Amino acid sequence: MIFAKEQLRRIERVVLGIFLRHPESALATTLRGEHFRGPFHRRTLQAIRDLLASGEALDIERLAERLGGGDATLGRLADLWRNESGALDNLGWYENILREDYKREAFLRTLRASLLALEGGGGDVEELRSGLITELARLDADGGQDRACTAEQMMRETIESIEAAYQSKRSGTTxxxxxxxxxxxxxxxxxxxxxxxxxxxxxxxxxxxxxxxxxxxxxxxxxxxxxxxxxxxxxxxxxxxxxxxxxxxxxxxxxxxxxxxxxxxxxxxxxxxxxxxxxxxxxxxxxxxxxxxxxxxxxxxxxxxxxxxxxxxxxxxxxxxxxxxxxxxxxxxxxxxxxxxxxxxxxxxxxxxxxxxxxxxxxxxxxxxxxxxxxxxxxxxxxxxxxxxxxxxxxxxxxxxxxxxxxxxxxxxxxxxxxxxxxxxxxxxxxxxxxxxxxxxxxxxxxxxxxxxxxxxxxxxxxxxxxx
Missing domain, CATH: 3.40.50.300 (P-loop containing nucleotide triphosphate hydrolases)
Structure with missing residues (x-):
């Protein structure tokens, strides 16, 4: 599904509002700055993560200091805190929308650059083809899966893999x-x-x-x-x-x-x-x-x-x-x-x-x-x-x-x-x-x-x- 630019900006605000109210979700997210279209939203995400990584509590006053811009920035952050009422349970859905939009836009940029190079006669065809394939593979690999896990998750999956290997051996398959x-x-x-x-x-x-x-x-x-x-x-x-x-x-x-x-x-x-x-x-x-x-x-x-x-x-x-x-x-x-x-x-x-x-x-x-x-x-x-x-x-x-x-x-x-x-x-x-x-x-x-x-x-x- 393709969303309009204003819809995407609204989703970005909703996501940042969730991060401000639930700081632990900001630490766990696989979103990066480039997944956001709005420059202020990109900077805000990075500032939130930097603040949390330093061990400080997430506070909009301290966040505004990091971002700069005085009262105007503080007002925008307060608006995100109060008025963007997205539910934490829906965060994964919002994140997927932003990741897919990022992939679409990134690939379009690559296609446009390659087309311009071909039309201008300045690009080697094989080199351009290789670049397109590399970018597609990179975007495909950027699925946003969080590879971090707890010891409990790791051992649960480990036991499942051992059980699967045992059952496969008993059944004669592998x-x-x-x-x-x-x-x-x-x-x-x-x-x-x-x-x-x-x-x-x-x-x-x-x-x-x-x-x-x-x-x-x-x-x-x-x-x-x-x-x-x-x-x-x-x-x-x-x-x-x-x-x-x-x-x-x-x-x-x-x-x-x-x-x-x-x-x-x-x-x-x-x-x-x-x-x-x-x-x-x-x-x-x-x-x-x-x-x-x-x-x-x-x-x-x-x-x-x-x-x-x-x-x-x-x-x-x-x-x-x-x-x-x-x-x-x-x-x-x-x-x-x-x-x-x-x-x-x-x-x-x-x-x-x-x-x-x-x-x-x-x-x-x-x-x-x-x-x-x-x-x-x-x-x-x-x-x-x-x-x-x-x-x-x-x-x-x-x-x-x-x-x-x-x-x-x-x-x-x-x-x-x-x-x-x-x-x-x-x-x-x-x-x-x-x-x-x-x-x-x-x-x-x-x-x-x-x-x-x-x-x-x-x-x-x-x-x-x-x-x-």
Whole structure:
């Protein structure tokens, strides 16, 4: 609902009158000066909060002294005190009106400035577009929610979250996003809402393969997954997924080395049909910016739901605003990805390149300090998974041997997870899952891939068997 200017001025006066009569509400409000249109009203709100913050009692005489203007100011404050009779119970409704008006006006100002720049020929189109997206995301995030709470509120919500986790485990469901790697889904509980998970590795270690393995598993479990890929286009992603599903080597799919007599095309058609039905959303924009990722993610969540976001890869993403150095820019991207995870209430998984230091050491296993360009990545991440495959450095090593090194875990202990990597199918598994497949006679490539990327119930049974 749109209110006329005079109606909004009246609402501002009503709100200030409530604050004067109920000072505790002025301390608790999330309104800021810019939410008010009237200059005197903006100054009055700030003066009220400054006076209360200093520990003084709220008195219109002292307030008038802070504002200046003598008897005229005192008269205006006395009028607010006596004549603006809004009810405290309705304060939230009034606040929402002022916040929505502020958002509308702020966005209109941004649109007008962008239009003037375009008409004058002095604005770069991409820069203006990025600015619009950034402003929209900022206004959307400015919902005015009060994040402060009492210990009682905090513990009530904590108990509710523990109860929900317990009930989910008993019912065989989980609010977390499964990855298909039993050693992550079991001890770590999969990917948790609001977490930023960074997967780091040197080139060729299988970062994108692990990301797609996780994304495919999540989608098959019914989770709505968004993938941002600045390195690979959508057809390359599709080929990787078909390779995992069918067991046909990804290299053969890429060059067309297929045999119709052996049923390759039938398997590809069947896999493509199954994959097309998954709740996948893919954006393969080459030059990704955080503004683009944030806006597209919000659109996906609002239009059809979104349970997880995967970004390939962090160092290729540009921040919403340029910084002085590349290190600061990468750090800003990490901060914005974490903020996105918290704002949308979903896990965000970002791939990251490592520097060359790990490749130059005798023991080439990476550690968290090898993350390229910025220490802010490790600070912002809730979990850091580092990938290691000895065969990347030693041609005589087992190409299937792989490790996921959990080098940071904000929610628990770190670990080294022994895994298996299939370089032809671009497929990651826990070692225990590979052993279970072997026991079940799943030697055929197509059957192996199909069973790996099968239902969550089957994987859960494997995990339970290993635990037993």
């Amino acid at each position: 609010p977390c996003v499964p990855t298909g790697i039993s050693k992550i889904d079991g001890p770590f509980g999969g990917l948790h809402p609001t977490d930023l998970i960074v997967i780091g590795g040197r080139p060729g270690t299988g970062k994108t393969a692990l990301m797609l393995s996780m994304a495919a598993t999540a989608a098959r479990a019914g989770r709505k997954v968004g993938i941002f890929s600045s390195e690979m286009d959508r057809t390359q992603i599709g080929q990787r997924l078909v390779a995992m599903q069918t067991g046909i080597p990804a290299s053969d799919l890429r060059v067309g080395n297929l045999d119709d007599a052996s049923g390759d095309f039938k398997r590809i058609a069947s896999a493509s049909s199954a994959l097309a039905a998954l709740p996948f959303l893919v954006d393969d924009t080459p030059s990704l910016t955080m503004s683009h990722i944030a806006l597209r993610s919000r659109f996906w969540q609002a239009s059809q739901g979104l349970d997880a976001v995967f970004v390939d890869y962090l160092q290729r993403v540009q921040p919403s605003r340029q910084k002085e150095t590349r290190t600061l820019e990468v750090g800003q991207v990490a901060i914005e990805l974490k903020n996105l995870a918290r704002t949308l209430g979903i896990p965000v998984v970002a791939l990251a390149q490592l520097n060359r230091q790990s490749a130059e050491r005798i023991d080439k296993r990476p550690h968290i300090g090898d993350l390229r360009d910025s220490g802010m990545i490790e600070q912002e991440a809730d979990q850091v998974f580092l990938l290691y495959r000895e065969s990347v450095y030693d041609a005589n090593a087992d190409p299937r041997s792989a490790e996921i090194i959990v080098d940071k875990n904000r929610h628990g202990s770190c670990a080294v997870l022994k895994c298996e990597f299939d370089p032809e199918r671009m497929l990651w598994r826990s070692e225990s899952e590979s052993a279970a497949l072997a026991r079940r006679g799943a030697d055929d490539g197509a059957a192996s891939a199909a069973r790996w990327i099968g239902t969550w119930d089957w994987r859960q049974a494997i995990c339970e068997e290993d635990a037993g």
